[in-house]
Amino acid sequence: MKTEEDLFHNVCEMNVDAYLDDERYGIYTYLTEQKKNGRIRHLGFSCHGAMPVLKRFLDAYGKDMEFCQLQLNYLDWTFQGGREKVALLDEKHIPVWVMEPLRGGKLARLAPEHERLLKALRPDEEIPAWAFRFLQSIKSVKMILSGMSDMEQLEKNLRTFADERPLNGRETETLLGIADQMLSAGTVPCTACHYCVSHCPQGLDIPRLIALYNEHAYTGGGFIAPMALGALPEDKRPQACLQCRSCEQVCPQQIKISEVLADFSAKL
Ligand code: SF4
Ligand code: SF4
Structure with a gap:
């Protein structure tokens, strides 16, 4: 069967050694051969690993990767190192396909005080759309995979994507400030200084x-x-x-x- 895209699925701490051990498992050889044979048109990878995993994978196979599917949204921009991961992918000229743009639905509704801040900036923008506008502001994002569970969500997404309306500096700052406040509840403020x-x-x-x-x-x-x-x-x-x-x-x-x-x- 011919596929349009194929990927190294969920590159992470658990499997990166196996993915990189081509002599033993032959995953890289198999997939790149299928690409040469025309069975795969575009070869990429998805990644839930931290930066060291992403770096190792890109050092080994980055030259062959045509996309990276990444969990990315305005919470994970700092929380899961999204900013650094996108910068590294940019260096390798690898486009980003986004998973979890609404963080499992957490960004579809916000606390009333946060919704008020956003409404003051863009009265017509729906709250879930802010997550998509944030992603529209990142040049290397070329695809956004948004899970939709009913017709209303589909219609809203179609309305949002009818235009590109990326965020300006002040809007981005406000949104990332909201993300910081959301994360501070129930999480530990480690700055990763490594002194300990x-x-x-x-x-x-x-x-x-x-x-x-x-x-x-x-x-x-x-x-x-x-x-x-x-x-x-x-x-x-x-x-x-x-x-x-x-x-x-x-x-x-x-x-x-x-x-x-x-x-x-x-x-x-
Ligand atoms: S000392 Fe350790 S726990 Fe404390 S902020 Fe630095 S890295 Fe985090
Ligand atoms: S073993 Fe001691 S130093 Fe290490 S993390 Fe636990 S409490 Fe901290």
Whole structure:
């Protein structure tokens, strides 16, 4: 069967070693051969991994990739490092196809105070449309995959995409400010400064674990954190924390790291 597009699915911490081990698994060889044979017209990849995974994959196969399907929206612009990921893809001239533009529907409705801020800037714009306008402001975004569950959502999306109305600087700033406020509830304000890491007798990658904790807490579960943790050796997971609190002595944000990791273990 001929396909228009094919992709390395969900490149992430769990599978990147297998994807890159072409001698053993031959996935790259198989897919690039199918492209040469004309069975695949466009070859790309989707990615839920963090920056180090994306970098490794692009260093190996970036020259052959024609698109990257990425979870991207105004929350994940900072929360999941969307800005840095898009910049790296830009360097390689790889267009972005967006997954989760509305973050599983979380961006379709906002708190009343946030909706008021947006209405003051664009009275006619519907709230979900702000998420799409944000994406229209990113030049390398060429496709937006929006899940729709009824006719009304389809009609609204058609109205939104009837024109391109990218955001100006002030609108972007307001939207990202709203994202910061949304994320501050229920997440831990780690700045990834790494001061704590050298103080951990277990050698835990504390900022990475906290980033995954935040993802898990904000999403209310989901697959990303368990998937990323599953790729770590057991002695590097939150459960390996000794509760010694030596990391907490140096944290400029005064984060109760031991409690966060204990809570993460309990949640998992
Ligand atoms: S409390 Fe846990 S994370 Fe912090 S230094 Fe001790 S073992 Fe490491
Ligand atoms: S010292 Fe605190 S803010 Fe810095 S990386 Fe560690 S937990 Fe995060």
